[in-house]
Amino acid sequence: xxxxxxxxxxxxxxxxxxxxxxxxxxxxxxxxxxxxxxxxxxxxxxxxxxxxxxxxxxxxxxxxxxxxxxxxxxxxxxxxxxxxxxxxxxxxxxxxxxxxxxxxxxxxxxxxxxxxxxxxxxxxxxxxxxxxxxxxxxxxxxxxxxxxxxxxxxxxxxxxxxxxxxxxxxxxxxxxxxxxxxxxxxxxxxxxxxxxxxxxxxxxxxxxxxxxxxxxxxxxxxxxxxxxxxxxxxxxxxxxxxxxxxxxxxxxxxxxxxxxxxxxxxxxxxxxxxxxxxxxxxxxxxxxxxxxxxxxxxxxxxxxxxxxxxxxxxxxxxxxxxxxxxxxxxxxxxxxxxxxxxxxxxxxxxxxxxxxxxxxxxx
Amino acid sequence: xxxxxxxxxxxxxxxxxxxxxxxxxxxxxxxxxxxxxxxxxxxxxxxxxxxxxxxxxxxxxxxxxxxxxxxxxxxxxxxxxxxxxxxxxxxxxxxxxxxxxxxxxxxxxxxxxxxxxxxxxxxxxxxxxxxxxxxxxxxxxxxxxxxxxxxxxxxxxxxxxxxxxxxxxxxxxxxxxxxxxxxxxxxxxxxxxxxxxxxxxxxxxxxxxxxxxxxxxxxxxxxxxxxxxxxxxxxxxxxxxxxxxxxxxxxxxxxxxxxxxxxxxxxxxxxxxxxxxxxxxxxxxxxxxxxxxxxxxxxxxxxxxxxxxxxxxxxxxxxxxxxxxxxxxxxxxxxxxxxxxxxxxxxxxxxxxxxxxxxxxxxxxxxxxx
Numbered sequence: 001x002x003x004x005x006x007x008x009x010x011x012x013x014x015x016x017x018x019x020x021x022x023x024x025x026x027x028x029x030x031x032x033x034x035x036x037x038x039x040x041x042x043x044x045x046x047x048x049x050x051x052x053x054x055x056x057x058x059x060x061x062x063x064x065x066x067x068x069x070x071x072x073x074x075x076x077x078x079x080x081x082x083x084x085x086x087x088x089x090x091x092x093x094x095x096x097x098x099x100x101x102x103x104x105x106x107x108x109x110x111x112x113x114x115x116x117x118x119x120x121x122x123x124x125x126x127x128x129x130x131x132x133x134x135x136x137x138x139x140x141x142x143x144x145x146x147x148x149x150x151x152x153x154x155x156x157x158x159x160x161x162x163x164x165x166x167x168x169x170x171x172x173x174x175x176x177x178x179x180x181x182x183x184x185x186x187x188x189x190x191x192x193x194x195x196x197x198x199x200x201x202x203x204x205x206x207x208x209x210x211x212x213x214x215x216x217x218x219x220x221x222x223x224x225x226x227x228x229x230x231x232x233x234x235x236x237x238x239x240x241x242x243x244x245x246x247x248x249x250x251x252x253x254x255x256x257x258x259x260x261x262x263x264x265x266x267x268x269x270x271x272x273x274x275x276x277x278x279x280x281x282x283x284x285x286x287x288x289x290x291x292x293x294x295x296x297x298x299x300x301x302x303x304x305x306x307x308x309x310x311x312x313x314x315x316x317x318x319x320x321x322x323x324x325x326x327x328x329x330x331x332x333x334x335x336x337x338x339x340x341x342x343x344x345x346x347x348x349x350x351x352x353x354x355x356x357x358x359x360x361x362x363x
Numbered sequence: 364x365x366x367x368x369x370x371x372x373x374x375x376x377x378x379x380x381x382x383x384x385x386x387x388x389x390x391x392x393x394x395x396x397x398x399x400x401x402x403x404x405x406x407x408x409x410x411x412x413x414x415x416x417x418x419x420x421x422x423x424x425x426x427x428x429x430x431x432x433x434x435x436x437x438x439x440x441x442x443x444x445x446x447x448x449x450x451x452x453x454x455x456x457x458x459x460x461x462x463x464x465x466x467x468x469x470x471x472x473x474x475x476x477x478x479x480x481x482x483x484x485x486x487x488x489x490x491x492x493x494x495x496x497x498x499x500x501x502x503x504x505x506x507x508x509x510x511x512x513x514x515x516x517x518x519x520x521x522x523x524x525x526x527x528x529x530x531x532x533x534x535x536x537x538x539x540x541x542x543x544x545x546x547x548x549x550x551x552x553x554x555x556x557x558x559x560x561x562x563x564x565x566x567x568x569x570x571x572x573x574x575x576x577x578x579x580x581x582x583x584x585x586x587x588x589x590x591x592x593x594x595x596x597x598x599x600x601x602x603x604x605x606x607x608x609x610x611x612x613x614x615x616x617x618x619x620x621x622x623x624x625x626x627x628x629x630x631x632x633x634x635x636x637x638x639x640x641x642x643x644x645x646x647x648x649x650x651x652x653x654x655x656x657x658x659x660x661x662x663x664x665x666x667x668x669x670x671x672x673x674x675x676x677x678x679x680x681x682x683x684x685x686x687x688x689x690x691x692x693x694x695x696x697x698x699x700x701x702x703x704x705x706x707x708x709x710x711x712x713x714x715x716x717x718x719x720x721x722x723x724x725x726x727x728x729x730x731x732x733x
């Protein structure tokens with residue numbers, strides 16, 4: 001029985017401290033501030049996906065002095081996610097941004113319980129009256145980064161370190177490959193799956209595997225700069241992702257698709273405050289500025305820069321769509337006829353690779 | 364001078380009471396140094412952690428929600444450890460249990476709750492047990508270390524789930540995302556009131572009582588204890604060690620499988636690739652801190668759940684997730700260290716003195732049963 005006494009004692013100590021805790025757990029937000037919450041899958045210091053969202057949050061704080069923001073990081077897509085969104089709502093957040101796909105069902109659960117709180121779920125597909133989804137057409141800058149990679153590869157093998165075989169990632173690989181092949185029809189893109197969004201060691205190993213297989217450019221759909229560092233160690237080139245990663249491998253990174261969440265966040269928070277917020281599924285592109293291309297590295301030749309800038313202008317002007325037929329799949333079968341543009345529905349459920357991709361997809 | 368460790372046997376009552384308090388205080392002290400150095404007010408951080416976990420009914424309910432899988436997996440680990448079997452495969456058995464339950468739920472989308480839920484429990488328990496048996500059979504008959512096999516089987520189970528949600532189980536309505544179809548409402552384990560506390564809590568409490576009774580009052584329980592204390596004596600007394608390994612590991616796997624069933628049915632409501640943030644691994648610490656006692660496991664699970672839940676609350680003060688993990692690790696380390704050191708008396712002895720090596724020898728054997 002001494003064991004239970006011991007445990008009781010621990011509980012007693014804890015309860016005493018709880019008492020102390022209650023004294024200073026008053027309401028969270030300063031009066032007259034508009035509280036906004038973010039829930040992140042990774043660490044704000046990941047230099048990638050979560051970092052880009054957090055830059056957006058910081059942008060909000062700069063632009064909207066009446067906003068007070070809070071965030072929780074490293075929240076897995078488990079039971080924990082539902083609790084942390086509930087906590088944010090209970091703390092008085094008026095609008096909550098959930099920035100990982102796997103939060104989807106939990107967003108819906110919490111949104112049902114807090115009908116007066118607004119929710120925004122990044123990259124999902126379930127909406128409600130008080131829950132919208134948002135995402136960006138990152139495939140546009142991915143296509144452009146493919147042009148750079150295709151122009152600069154000498155071995156005609158490009159490695160692509162990718163997280164999971166989900167439509168978002170497959171779409172990115174395909175857009176990138178179409179960009180590569182638009183300037184270099186002989187180049188191949190080798191996909192290496194890591195089965196993780198965030199794991200610097202695994203990401204690096206995957207990049208090394210691609211380099212060992214002859215790649216001289218590494219692209220990535222991962223949350224950290226680790227694949228870029230692997231390319232740097234071998235003196236090869238890299239196409240980064242998420243944020244401007246130049247500082248991690250200045251002589252390696254040619255460019256890379258980046259996220260620019262800030263303006264969208266500002267717009268939605270303003271709408272929430274003014275009562276004009278409406279649910280919906282936002283999917284903006286380069287024309288909106290939510291996605292863009294990182295600055296070119298010093299090794300990129302002028303003619304390549306010019307080519308990319310011209311294509312970018314066409315995309316922004318709506319004159320060019322990367323997924324315009326003819327497009328063959330990687331078995332050589334024609335999937336998109338000449339002149340046809342793939343629909344958003346097709347893009348959102350992409351489950352096949354375009355010609356030029358070497359890799360496997362589960363089915 | 365030389366440090367000497369002498370075993371205390373039995374550990375004095377006073378120490379048993381004082382040691383957890385000391386452990387917590389020591390953890391707070393070290394944490395205070397760390398937090399102050401990082402520029403936070405330690406009292407505020409501790410206060411936030413405690414009020415997040417135990418400060419109001421919502422916090423308490425969520426602490427219990429987090430504790431449920433820890434309880435069932437902790438019981439699984441503790442039971443097998445009673446007979447010196449190291450089941451570090453609760454994570455895998457948890458996933459297989461979730462798989463079994465999900466297979467039933469997905470194949471009977473129109474069945475009423477009274478049909479589908481018992482079948483899900485049955486399938487979860489059976490799948491968890493079967494997964495543990497994969498390690499138990501080679502252990503019993505050929506002596507293959509169950510520590511290695513149960514651990515390796517975790518990865519197999521997790522990749523099996525990955526394969527299913529990316530492949531055959533992928534819901535076409537989910538735009539090819541790695542999710543199974545959602546379960547019917549009938550296949551969701553009920554929750555209590557407005558909380559997320561679900562029937563898994565009852566499963567855990569019933570399991571703890573059943574294990575306690577079985578260990579104390581049945582022939583099987585008696586044999587488990589004897590084998591745990593001295594396999595040679597047990598064999599001499601004519602007990603079948605092989606049979607008991609199989610039975611105990613099967614029950615252990617069944618408990619972890621039940622945890623997976625409850626989590627997928629009550630909390631997730633569909634099969635996904637991320638069901639557990641590592642409950643099966645945390646369960647090893649839980650079982651240990653609970654001294655392998657079923658009720659101890661229940662209580663420690665709640666404290667451990669509180670530590671996990673409270674950790675997130677510290678983030679609201681700006682403490683990074685990594686720092687929170689460090690604090691949590693620090694607390695666990697202090698509790699485990701005080702616990703282990705409590706069994707020894709530490710003395711400084713002048714070198715060359717006769718007693719110098721007394722504490723050192725002959726303790727390996729006595730150690731094994733903790």
